[in-house]
Amino acid sequence: MTDWTKYRNLTLAGLMGASLLSMPVAAQEGEPIKVGILHSLSGTMAISETTLKDTILFMIEQQNAAGGVLGRPLEVVTVDIASDWPLAAELARRLIEVDEVDVVFGCWTSVCRKSVLPVFEELNGLLFYPVQYEGEESQRNVFYTGASPNQQAIPAVDYLMNEEGVERWVLAGTDYVYPQTTNLILEQYLKDAGVAAEDIMINYTPFGHSDWQTIVSDIVAFGSEGKKTAVVSTINGDANVPFYRELGNQGVAAEDIPVVAFSVGEEELSGFDTTPLVGHLAAWNYFMSVDTPENAEFIAAWHDFIGDDSRVTNDPMEAHYIGFNLWVKAVEAAGTTDADAVIDSIVGQETPNLTGGIATMLPNHHITKPVLIGEIQEDGQFFVVWETDGLVEGDAWSDFLPGSMDLIADWTDPINCGNYNTVTETCGGS
Amino acid sequence: MRTAHPFRLFLVTILVAILAGLSSGARAQTVSEIVPTMADTNLRGLAAAVEALAATGEPQAVAVLEALGAGNLYETADGGIYIRAGSGPIRDAATGETAEGVAPGDLKLIRINNSLRRDIRAAIGNLTLLSDDANVRLRAAREMFGTADPANIELLDEALAEETNPSVRTVMEQARAAAILKTDVSEEEFAAAVAVIAARGDRQALGILNSNLANASEIERVNIEAGIARINQALALQGIGQNVWYGISLGSVLLLAAIGLAITFGVMGVINMAHGEMVMIGAYVTFVVQEIIRTTNPGLFDYSLAIAVPAAFLITGLIGVGIERGIIRWLYGRPLETLLATWGLSLVIQQGVRTIFGATNRDVGNPSYMSGAFEFFGIALTWNRFWIVIFALVVFALLLLVLNKTPLGLQMRAVTQNRRMASAMGIRTPWIDAMTFGLGSGVAGLAGVALSQIDNVSPNLGQGYIIDSFMVVVFGGVGNLWGTLVGAMTLGIANKFLEPYAGAVLAKIVILVLIILFIQRRPRGLFALKGRAVEQ
Numbered sequence: 001m002t003d004w005t006k007y008r009n010l011t012l013a014g015l016m017g018a019s020l021l022s023m024p025v026a027a028q029e030g031e032p033i034k035v036g037i038l039h040s041l042s043g044t045m046a047i048s049e050t051t052l053k054d055t056i057l058f059m060i061e062q063q064n065a066a067g068g069v070l071g072r073p074l075e076v077v078t079v080d081i082a083s084d085w086p087l088a089a090e091l092a093r094r095l096i097e098v099d100e101v102d103v104v105f106g107c108w109t110s111v112c113r114k115s116v117l118p119v120f121e122e123l124n125g126l127l128f129y130p131v132q133y134e135g136e137e138s139q140r141n142v143f144y145t146g147a148s149p150n151q152q153a154i155p156a157v158d159y160l161m162n163e164e165g166v167e168r169w170v171l172a173g174t175d176y177v178y179p180q181t182t183n184l185i186l187e188q189y190l191k192d193a194g195v196a197a198e199d200i201m202i203n204y205t206p207f208g209h210s211d212w213q214t215i216v217s218d219i220v221a222f223g224s225e226g227k228k229t230a231v232v233s234t235i236n237g238d239a240n241v242p243f244y245r246e247l248g249n250q251g252v253a254a255e256d257i258p259v260v261a262f263s264v265g266e267e268e269l270s271g272f273d274t275t276p277l278v279g280h281l282a283a284w285n286y287f288m289s290v291d292t293p294e295n296a297e298f299i300a301a302w303h304d305f306i307g308d309d310s311r312v313t314n315d316p317m318e319a320h321y322i323g324f325n326l327w328v329k330a331v332e333a334a335g336t337t338d339a340d341a342v343i344d345s346i347v348g349q350e351t352p353n354l355t356g357g358i359a360t361m362l363p364n365h366h367i368t369k370p371v372l373i374g375e376i377q378e379d380g381q382f383f384v385v386w387e388t389d390g391l392v393e394g395d396a397w398s399d400f401l402p403g404s405m406d407l408i409a410d411w412t413d414p415i416n417c418g419n420y421n422t423v424t425e426t427c428g429g430s
Numbered sequence: 431m432r433t434a435h436p437f438r439l440f441l442v443t444i445l446v447a448i449l450a451g452l453s454s455g456a457r458a459q460t461v462s463e464i465v466p467t468m469a470d471t472n473l474r475g476l477a478a479a480v481e482a483l484a485a486t487g488e489p490q491a492v493a494v495l496e497a498l499g500a501g502n503l504y505e506t507a508d509g510g511i512y513i514r515a516g517s518g519p520i521r522d523a524a525t526g527e528t529a530e531g532v533a534p535g536d537l538k539l540i541r542i543n544n545s546l547r548r549d550i551r552a553a554i555g556n557l558t559l560l561s562d563d564a565n566v567r568l569r570a571a572r573e574m575f576g577t578a579d580p581a582n583i584e585l586l587d588e589a590l591a592e593e594t595n596p597s598v599r600t601v602m603e604q605a606r607a608a609a610i611l612k613t614d615v616s617e618e619e620f621a622a623a624v625a626v627i628a629a630r631g632d633r634q635a636l637g638i639l640n641s642n643l644a645n646a647s648e649i650e651r652v653n654i655e656a657g658i659a660r661i662n663q664a665l666a667l668q669g670i671g672q673n674v675w676y677g678i679s680l681g682s683v684l685l686l687a688a689i690g691l692a693i694t695f696g697v698m699g700v701i702n703m704a705h706g707e708m709v710m711i712g713a714y715v716t717f718v719v720q721e722i723i724r725t726t727n728p729g730l731f732d733y734s735l736a737i738a739v740p741a742a743f744l745i746t747g748l749i750g751v752g753i754e755r756g757i758i759r760w761l762y763g764r765p766l767e768t769l770l771a772t773w774g775l776s777l778v779i780q781q782g783v784r785t786i787f788g789a790t791n792r793d794v795g796n797p798s799y800m801s802g803a804f805e806f807f808g809i810a811l812t813w814n815r816f817w818i819v820i821f822a823l824v825v826f827a828l829l830l831l832v833l834n835k836t837p838l839g840l841q842m843r844a845v846t847q848n849r850r851m852a853s854a855m856g857i858r859t860p861w862i863d864a865m866t867f868g869l870g871s872g873v874a875g876l877a878g879v880a881l882s883q884i885d886n887v888s889p890n891l892g893q894g895y896i897i898d899s900f901m902v903v904v905f906g907g908v909g910n911l912w913g914t915l916v917g918a919m920t921l922g923i924a925n926k927f928l929e930p931y932a933g934a935v936l937a938k939i940v941i942l943v944l945i946i947l948f949i950q951r952r953p954r955g956l957f958a959l960k961g962r963a964v965e966q
Binding site: 041042043044046047050163164175203204205206208209210211213214215217218220221224225226227238241242245246248249250251254255258267268270273276278279375377378383385 | 473501541543544545547548551633634636637638640641672673676679680683780781784788789790791793795796801802803810812813814815884885886888889890893894926929930933934935938
């Protein structure tokens, strides 16, 4: 949905600017704008990231069909980071220096983002990062279109506490930075809410863990002491299938011990039979089952593009959809693809999301999102049982951790800082 | 025809809820009156309808509630409510009779959430406690034990008066005791209830006793504490048994993954980094077999694994022969090059599978006999793990038989012990090499069939097992199948005993450190080969 008047004005401005240099310019002509895709197309993460690459290709095709950006066509440069994080940094450098892309959409894991950050900072590139993450970060060149903990984890815990009356908590996660930080925040949040330390069990497992017998029986034991128990799962993608299978086999029903997951979406569920999982929960900002005209249109167009009606859509795809549209708006507002100009113009840009709300780019480079809690259904889709009243603003620095509660991020003047301390009024952390 | 007016339906629903609440004296609603209110309503409306249905006491109410709980209750646009299990006949929910003229396409599923599912379970429990079927009564009594609602005591007393089945009776008494503990009763009754619960002796009983500890009087407290101590002791014993079983189960998975490697690496001495990919291909063969069965003959689904086992063995075995003939035979005696070549091969196979089947996980279903669990002296054993343990032991026994009792096995051992002498005796050594490698790969394919039942079927499946497999073979002693068995079981059980104390991450690290120390002391593993083969 292009803003046509603005678009025409910009085209006119572009024409005037170009005619000064006495160069003939028309729509779809001129030098193409290069868009970089920095996702894993092989290795462990290919399972999740291949779809995101396709999403950006899909968005670019649609944008080009609608006349490109600033009257220039978009051209894509795809690289495969092969789930190898040092390689990701190298390829990010190549994208910006050699291929001279104007914007990059990429990464899934936090470690990937952390490895490419210095490159984007040094070369002043733009990165749109589409996955829910642990927060505690805000960088001038990065736009976080996935959820921060206050847009996913905290509302999910609130739902369980208030609606399901949960009193005992199992925080189960894969052993890396996202679950560790999220669980740190959640633990503090629960303790602040009056949950005793002995009512919280924290458990970490290695990547790709497949033998869940001991852990599931521990959870059952923990949950059979007379208090309502729930599992908050930050278990990463691949390990979820055997985890849920073990839950089902040991007879853990969602009515007794619900599991709320932050990394399980439609894509992960398409890998197995969901009958034993019915009723377990997931917290996201988008579900494929959300019934809005925007979503129906997006799904239909996506199925057309990919040529397969059985392909699902998921939350990180919506994040890329929003991120791409925000970038297009920012470039059109700035009239150039220059990184500094786009960074200035993107804050405050708005675009409709797929769940009937508006996503706004905030000064801390996070966006506004609704929070939805869905129950897994037999067809692998989610039934939304709860959602926040309005949109929640992404918070870069958690208010529940001692080290970060005084920090804010604001990339507009006069602060212009990713870790501004509101107490000492200086930039540079706590 | 009836059109659905949301507001009117809402009013009706509220009315239903009020009626159900006050209805001890008033006329109870009938199922046919309640069912229409379930159309075009929200979760709250459904909760009211469930409560009203529970109050009717009619058998059809049970059918409606069960359908709602199982996701078999549908509504149509004109406000009709129908029951349909799977692709069976469509029945009218109010009467239970087959409905005419309703197309399956018009049916819209009525969705429910967890708290509603709990309500439904409790309601079914109330409605079926006096059923004629002992199993139904047992389920109802268990449900009541879980909810422990004092409002049920009267109903339980009524049921107990007629109950003759001893096991149902026990559960009913326990349910009654759990409910009694929540009420104000005399000290004798309280003590009796505590005794009943303590006799149950499981975790649920422990939970109930623990939650009553705080509001018990001084004398009762002694009773409860004695009960808790008794249960804890029993649970500690059970815990040890459980860890041993989990260890055997993990060990059997390790054994399956490593046993093929025990042949290619252990017997032949080929460092085969593509071993994990053979496992992965075995899992994908299972997937393809299941896909074919699903599209051609769904009735055979329970036999899919029986078909996949020989198919996976043959396919991965043939691929193994191909690898040996194509790559490995040029590299004998050059371990570093073999390692690099097979590692490269593993990447090629992974990416090939990713290109053919896609990067996402593939859905391999559990046949009915592979899902669920059964109880064995208080330990919950899951069926899929149980069958995998059996399968691993059978594969191990067969392999032992092949190596020790067949001509092929004899020739294999001869070739690996003294290639030139074997050749001189007329054995075609290149052919034996290919067969040995094929056998090892085929066994890896068998492991893939088993692992498809407990792990993700994705291109990365094999990577997760390759290190563990080498660890098991080296630890058990290269070249010795019994060593692989003992090594796998030792590692599995040690891991599971460490896990509750150290956590899954630390347990794995500790095991690795212990193996390194062990290899320092005994470089040839648990069961070292003796004799001339060692000198080579």
